[in-house]
Amino acid sequence: MDRPYTILSCAMSVDGRIDDTGPERLRLSNEADFAEIDELRAECDAILVGAGTLRADNPRLLVRSPELRERRRERGRTAHLLKALVTRGGEIDPAARFFSTGDAGAVVYTGGEGVETARRALADRPAADPPAEVVDAGDPPTARAVLADLAGRGVARLLVEGGGHVHTLFLTSGLVDELRLAVAPFLVGQEDAPRFVVPGAFPQTPDAPMRLVEARALGDVAVLRYRLDQGARVSAGPSPAEGESDARWLRRTVELSRSCPPSDTAFSVGCAVVAADGTVLGEGYSRRDDPHDHAEEAALREVDADDPRLAGATLYSSLEPCSSRSSRPLPCSALILATPLARVVFAWREPSVFVDCDGAERLRAAGRTVVERPDLAGGVREVNAHLLD
Ligand SMILES: NC(=O)C1=CN([C@@H]2O[C@H](COP(=O)(O)OP(=O)(O)OC[C@H]3O[C@@H](n4cnc5c(N)ncnc54)[C@H](OP(=O)(O)O)[C@@H]3O)[C@@H](O)[C@H]2O)C=CC1
Ligand SMILES: Nc1c(N[C@@H]2O[C@H](COP(=O)(O)O)[C@@H](O)[C@H]2O)[nH]c(=O)[nH]c1=O
DSSP, X not given: OOSOEEEEEEEEOXXXXXXXXXXXXXXXXXXXXXXXXXXXXXXXXXXXXXHHHHHHHOOOOOOOOHHHHHHHHHTTOOSSOEEEEEOSSOOOOTTSHHHHSOSSOEEEEEOTTHHHHHHHHHHTOOTTSOOEEEEEOTTTTOHXXXXXXXXXXXXXXXXXXXXXXXXXXXXXXXXXXXEEEEEOSSOOOOTTSOBSOOSXXXXXXXXXXXXXXXXXXXXXXXXXXXXXXXXXXXSSSOOHHHHHHHHHHHHHHHHHHTTSOOOSSSOOOEEEEEOTTSOEEEEEETTSSSTTOOXXXXXXXXXXXXXXXXXXXXXXXXXXXXXXXSSSSSOHHHHHHTSOOOEEEEEEOOOTTSSOOOHHHHHHHTTOEEEEOXXXXXXXXXXXXGGOO
């Protein structure tokens, strides 16, 4: 793995401030947004903040929901995420909650004299605290070195949660895959309030803009999700190249679905899991190995769960992944959420023939990118025409 799939998440006011100048942390998110961010955390392997945020907020950076922690444990993961901190000078408070809470330990990225300073600061922590390590990531530390070290620790998905200097460090590096912004319905209006970013040479310019993949209301908070991949274009959907490649793989799933053993009580669906470089990691179709098989579970069965390419891969399905099953403990949307797969593309939204489906919404709510291609649903409907009369 080169580097983790990196998501930067931030809540800001309409005037672009991420806190005010008061001593308390400003709540910009509402309860629904905090709950979604908790889901997003639970789907990641590590969470990173800057030393400024550590000093200002004394954050815990834990997975708050007991259900989400339990889900992580069931999948053989730690209940909480590995915590990562970026500091230049290494002046950190060893008694901070960042170091004393959680169960996956912490890594401090610094450089130059910061390495010794941070090691000294952490030397006398209580033995019961989770482990904390200091890593030299350059002087000053670079996002690239931090990401390479995290990848070496098996981190496939990283959540960067601020603050403004760290957002700037990561966004200017060009190594962020996704940006999630929650815009709170107010203005802070203070000259010295921290900003989302400080000035920098951002690669996300008018000529190379980010791609807006989702805009949604959570009450009065606007949630905006951008993809920052290379060659982004100004459009609400995939770039032309990505759109063409999506269409090709969806046509492949329709072909796969033609191999399904016939059924009058279930859809015939095809599925392919494809790495970013076009390598097929798994393929499947309904009822392939078992009369109850859905295409997604047949395809995911072929995928190595520890394959580092999964985080950057796309799951293509001719039909929307299901959200409820009577013949299996978990629906396909949950099976997908058990993987680091960041992107799901499907052609046909499941019609209410057998069950009501909200698989696409569940995947989106958990922070996955979901692309619907109704323009390619004709072939899927044709394969399933006998069920639609
Ligand atoms: N609304 C939201 O979503 C969020 C809001 N916040 C808010 O943001 C504010 C903190 O933001 P900010 O002050 O920008 O702090 P940051 O968390 O971005 O941390 C800044 C620190 O990072 C280190 N640093 C800066 N530049 C580099 C670099 N190039 N390489 C390596 N390390 C570097 C320095 O540490 P050192 O000084 O140790 O050398 C610096 O002081 C707080 O008010 C907090 O509440 C924070 C997160 C999310
Ligand atoms: N204020 C603010 C955020 N602040 C972020 O949350 C961190 C604290 O998390 P925790 O330790 O779980 O309480 C804090 O350090 C900062 O990174 N995040 C948001 O999504 N919305 C918000 O309004």
